[in-house]
Amino acid sequence: MAKHLLEVNNLTTSFKIDGEYFPAVDDVNMRIRENEVLALVGESGSGKSATAFSLMGLHSHARVSGEVLFQEQDLLKNNERKMNKIRGGNIAMIFQDPMTALNPLMKIKHQILETLTIHNTKRKSEREAYTIELLDRVGIPRPERVANAYPHELSGGMRQRVVIAIAIANRPKLLIADEPTTALDVTIQAQILDLIRELQDDLGSGVLLITHDLGVVAEMADRVAVMYAGQIVEMAPVKELFTNPQHPYTRSLLNSLPSEELLGGKLHVIQGVVPALNKMDRDGCRFAPRIPWIGPEAHEHKPELREIAPGHQVRCTCYKNFYLDNSIDQKDMERRVEAGQMDGKKGASVSNE
Amino acid sequence: MIKFTIRRLLITFPQLVLLSVLVFFMGSLMPGDALSGLIDPSIPAEAIEARREALGLNNPWYIQYRDWVVAMFQGDFGQSIFHQRPVMDVIGSRLMNTIWLSVFSVIIIYVIGIPLGLISGRYKDSLLDSVITGYTYLGFATPTFVFGLVVLWIFGYHFGVFPTNGSVGAGLEPGSVDYILSKINHLILPSFSIALIGLVGTVQYLRSGVIEAQQKDYVMLARAKGVKQVSLYLKHIFRNAIIPIAAFFGYELVGLLGGSIFIEWVYAYPGMGALFLESIQTRDFSVANVLILFYGFLTIVGALLSDIILSIVDPRIRIK
Numbered sequence: 001m002a003k004h005l006l007e008v009n010n011l012t013t014s015f016k017i018d019g020e021y022f023p024a025v026d027d028v029n030m031r032i033r034e035n036e037v038l039a040l041v042g043e044s045g046s047g048k049s050a051t052a053f054s055l056m057g058l059h060s061h062a063r064v065s066g067e068v069l070f071q072e073q074d075l076l077k078n079n080e081r082k083m084n085k086i087r088g089g090n091i092a093m094i095f096q097d098p099m100t101a102l103n104p105l106m107k108i109k110h111q112i113l114e115t116l117t118i119h120n121t122k123r124k125s126e127r128e129a130y131t132i133e134l135l136d137r138v139g140i141p142r143p144e145r146v147a148n149a150y151p152h153e154l155s156g157g158m159r160q161r162v163v164i165a166i167a168i169a170n171r172p173k174l175l176i177a178d179e180p181t182t183a184l185d186v187t188i189q190a191q192i193l194d195l196i197r198e199l200q201d202d203l204g205s206g207v208l209l210i211t212h213d214l215g216v217v218a219e220m221a222d223r224v225a226v227m228y229a230g231q232i233v234e235m236a237p238v239k240e241l242f243t244n245p246q247h248p249y250t251r252s253l254l255n256s257l258p259s260e261e262l263l264g265g266k267l268h269v270i271q272g273v274v275p276a277l278n279k280m281d282r283d284g285c286r287f288a289p290r291i292p293w294i295g296p297e298a299h300e301h302k303p304e305l306r307e308i309a310p311g312h313q314v315r316c317t318c319y320k321n322f323y324l325d326n327s328i329d330q331k332d333m334e335r336r337v338e339a340g341q342m343d344g345k346k347g348a349s350v351s352n353e
Numbered sequence: 354m355i356k357f358t359i360r361r362l363l364i365t366f367p368q369l370v371l372l373s374v375l376v377f378f379m380g381s382l383m384p385g386d387a388l389s390g391l392i393d394p395s396i397p398a399e400a401i402e403a404r405r406e407a408l409g410l411n412n413p414w415y416i417q418y419r420d421w422v423v424a425m426f427q428g429d430f431g432q433s434i435f436h437q438r439p440v441m442d443v444i445g446s447r448l449m450n451t452i453w454l455s456v457f458s459v460i461i462i463y464v465i466g467i468p469l470g471l472i473s474g475r476y477k478d479s480l481l482d483s484v485i486t487g488y489t490y491l492g493f494a495t496p497t498f499v500f501g502l503v504v505l506w507i508f509g510y511h512f513g514v515f516p517t518n519g520s521v522g523a524g525l526e527p528g529s530v531d532y533i534l535s536k537i538n539h540l541i542l543p544s545f546s547i548a549l550i551g552l553v554g555t556v557q558y559l560r561s562g563v564i565e566a567q568q569k570d571y572v573m574l575a576r577a578k579g580v581k582q583v584s585l586y587l588k589h590i591f592r593n594a595i596i597p598i599a600a601f602f603g604y605e606l607v608g609l610l611g612g613s614i615f616i617e618w619v620y621a622y623p624g625m626g627a628l629f630l631e632s633i634q635t636r637d638f639s640v641a642n643v644l645i646l647f648y649g650f651l652t653i654v655g656a657l658l659s660d661i662i663l664s665i666v667d668p669r670i671r672i673k
Contacts (some may be wrong), residue, residue, distance in 0.1 A: 058576055080582070088579035095577075100570040104669060105592055114577040114588075150668040166578065 003070075005206040006036050006055075006174055007034040007179055011056045011066035013047075018131065020276035026230035028066075029305075032174065032206040039209045039221035039238070047230040048210045050098075051160070052176050055208070056093060057083045064292045064310040070174065089119045092172035094196070096179040098159035102151035107263045108135070108162055109147035112169055134165040139195060157188035161195070168199050171200070175200065181216060191219060191243055213256055219241060223311070226250045229286040232305060234286045236312040246314045248322040249287045269325060285316040293325045294318055357664050365657055373650040377418050380642045435637035443640055444625065444647075450520045451624035454617070455609035457544035458551060462605070466552035467598070471591060472557025477564055484557065492553030498615035501546040505619060508542055515542045518621035547613055551577045555605075557600055562594030569593070600663040604646070607655030611648040 001160035011028040014021035016205035025047045033037045040048045054064050057075060068075040071090065075083065087093075102111060112131045116122060122130050128246040138161040151159055160180065167175060177196060197220060200207050209220055211302040217224055217238065224241045226234040226249060234247040245251045272290045280286060285299040303316030404619055406409055424431070430440040433673030473485040509517035515538065516522070522535040566572060567590055575589045620628070625644065632640040664670045 056577055058573060084579040084581055086579070087577050093574075093577040095570060095574055097570060101574045103575065103589055103593070105573040105596075105667065106588075114575075116578045118581075154668045163574070166574070347417065 003033070004031045005034045005036075006030075006068070007069040008055070009067040009069070011054060011068065011071065012064070013050050014058065014063040015050075016031055016063075017278045018170065020278070024062075024230050024277055025054060026225075028230075028232055030232070032208060034173070035204045036204055036223065037207040037209055037221045039199065039211060039217040039224075040227055041211060041214065041217055041224060041272075042227035043212055043253075043274060048212075048227055048277070049178055050230075051227070052093070052178050052208065052210055055088045055176065056087055056091060058087075070113075084118070085338060088115045088166075088172075089170050089295075090172055091176065092167035092170070092175045093125050093241075094160075094164055094167045094175065094180045097183040098163050100160055100181065101163050103303040104151055106150075107147070108149055108154075111162070112166055115166055115169050118136060120168050124190055134169055135162070137168070138162070138165045139200075141189075157191065160184060160188075160192055162348055164192070164199070169202065174206045174208070175203075176210070178210045180209075180210070181213070182211070188225065191214075196220070204305055204307075214253065226253070228268045229280060230277075230312075231315060233287065233315045234313065235305070236309075240309070240312050243254070244309075244312075246308065246312070246315070246319045248291050248318060251324065252291075252297065253320075285318055287316075288318070290324075291318075291322065294322055298322075358661055361657060361660050365653055368653050369650065370558055371644065372653065373422060374418070376642060376646045378414075378646075379534065380638065381417070391630045405557060427543055429558055430643045431639045433632075433640045435632070435635045435640070440640050440643050444628065445641065447623055447625050450622065450628065451613065451617070454540060454544055454547070454613055454622065454624055455518075455606060457540050458547040458609050458613070459606050461544055461548035462552040462555060465548065466555035467559065467595070469552070470556040471554060471563060471594070471597075474560040474563025474567075474594065476585065479562075482560075486560070489553040489556050492550050495550060496615075497550045498545065498619050500550050501543070501616050501619040504542055504546045514631045515539075517542075520623050524525060524591070539622070543616050546619075547609065547616050551605075551609070557603075558601075559594055562597060566590045566593045593606040596663070596667050600659050601659075602662050603658030606658070607651045610651055614653065647654055 001010075008028060008030045010023055012023050013025040014023045026045075028039065028051055037175075040051065042048050050059075050062075054060050054062070055068055056066075057078070064076060066076065070086070073082075075086065078086070102108075109128070112134060121127075132143045132147055135146055140146050140158060140161050146154065146158070146162075151162070154162065164180075170252065172267065173259055175196075180196060181192050184192060184240045195218060196207070196209075199304055207220075209216070211217060221238045222310075224235065225232045226241075226247065228249045232319045234241070234245070234250045235246075241250065242254070245254050247268075247292050252268060252270045256270060258267060270290055275281075275286070275289065281289075283304050288294070288296070290300050298318045298321040300317045303318075305313045305315045307313050354486045354603075409417060412420070413634040428441065432438070432439050433443045436443050469485050476482050498598075505517060508515050520536065520539050521532060522539075525532040525535055571587065572589050575585055581588070610625070613624065616622070616631060617626040618630060629641065629644045632644065633640070658672075
């Protein structure tokens with residue numbers, strides 16, 4: 001078995017709301033091997049991006065604790081200077097929205113050259129040619145012309161290719177892709193995913209793929225971590241997760257996907273929203289408020305992540321008694337919210353910086 | 354780039370024509386004409402009428418307008434009734450004074466305003482930022498002429514370190530070193546009075562520009578590339594934050610050329626602003642008209658200048 005490329009232990013990232021810190025990433029553990037794609041799945045506000053930004057040390061106002069072991073060093077203990085060597089070098093990131101991720105005032109080639117210069121990749125005289133090579137590598141037609149273009153002259157798909165070119169410029173060992181296809185057209189999505197897969201094979205890097213799209217997960221991932229309200233609630237190899245999902249949240253997510261068996265039937269809807277950081281019950285099962293038909297006795301106090309099969313971990317005992325209930329309707333749910341049986345809905349939300 | 358500039362210049366042309374028509378008509382709407390006040394009552398009415406005919410005052414408006422425009426192209430802007438000299442002579446000596454005052458003020462505004470804005474945005478919510486922001490609020494609330502008077506009283510009168518009126522000391526040879534130093538000495542108080550109030554807008558614009566740019570995705574991407582703090586601010590944040598300031602440069606300069614009226618008045622500085630107020634008080638409309646035309650012209654030029662500068666600093670503007 002290949003050794004771990006990245007080892008994350010007890011990562012907790014807290015944001016300040018009204019003078020108090022609340023963890024948005026709560027005691028997260030994960031491992032990524034070389035050449036492995038770990039997908040991090042969850043709905044908006046579950047802490048996926050906050051996790052990614054913590055790994056890169058990109059939060060400027062958050063409190064981050066735990067351990068992020070990468071190449072025998074704890075990244076969280078590194079100072080800015082050391083981190084800057086790693087960022088864009090051995091760990092690179094692909095961003096969600098290509099329309100805003102490039103500096104509008106800089107030519108494409110200068111944005112790529114910047115990362116080459118910082119990490120001293122290639123000899124100075126070769127860098128410009130390498131830039132063109134990179135653009136060609138990510139499938140940009142007429143790379144010489146694009147190199148001299150400004151971001152606004154390119155389409156969204158092209159810009160995302162440029163963002164990817166920047167990410168792979170220094171042949172990173174770990175690639176963090178934060179919803180790389182969310183902002184793109186469906187037709188472009190597949191192309192970009194293929195490209196990432198291809199580059200990953202080529203570079204042999206580990207990938208942390210953040211997404212809320214289970215289709216993307218099925219296509220790309222080797223293993224999956226499902227995140228809810230800052231915690232990983234289930235982690236399993238991708239096949240296992242799709243054929244034998246356990247945690248109520250995972251099962252609800254999978255059942256909200258259109259499928260052939262469901263043809264003509266109603267899709268499952270997970271009622272409610274992810275609770276706000278400062279309004280959640282941190283001791284109980286965090287998903288409990290959204291499956292109110294499961295009695296409180298099914299959940300454990302301070303639920304833990306337990307291995308139920310090799311490589312398959314699930315949090316809380318409630319999965320044992322869980323069944324899907326589609327009869328509960330929106331109105332009923334709203335009544336419960338008003339009656340204070342559910343938290344969430346109201347309360348401050350926090351952006352990922 | 355050149356194409357853009359030429360196209361932008363072509364747009365300017367109809368604006369200038371429209372402006373000249375407006376100014377001309379406002380001038381002719383005023384009661385009386387150049388002869389109504391100049392004429393001795395003993396002169397027979399026929400002689401006045403003959404003079405009117407000779408001056409073309411009886412021609413239809415479009416002929417008069419044409420003559421006026423043609424004369425201006427030949428450098429003839431008419432006579433000042435009050436000064437009894439050609440308008441150009443009256444304006445000419447004042448024009449340079451105002452240009453110097455404006456250029457000085459603009460330099461001070463940017464030399465002080467840009468660093469203050471960048472610092473205040475960079476160190477948002479620090480003590481330094483609070484002090485700078487406090488100053489900008491005060492600056493917004495203080496009318497320039499009040500501030501000018503206070504400065505005049507403190508430095509010109511109480512300490513007596515700077516001259517309190519005029520644009521140059523008496524009896525100095527134009528072009529000599531002493532003459533230039535005296536000019537600069539006379540510029541210091543009025544230009545600082547203008548600039549210290551005028552720069553607050555620049556500071557606030559920049560501050561919010563920096564704060565906004567800091568949160569942009571491309572700044573996050575730059576950080577993810579491993580860009581150091583210093584270059585992050587210089588290459589990514591400040592450059593983007595400064596665009597609105599650069600774009601505003603033309604308006605700022607032109608605004609000062611036309612807008613230093615009160616300060617010129619307070620410091621009895623012989624510039625165009627003071628001349629404008631004077632010409633209105635003395636009903637010297639031939640001067641006032643040319644000045645209005647001139648200010649309008651400046652505004653158009655300022656907009657042009659701003660557009661050209663913007664197209665240089667922001668590649669997104671160049672297309673179209």
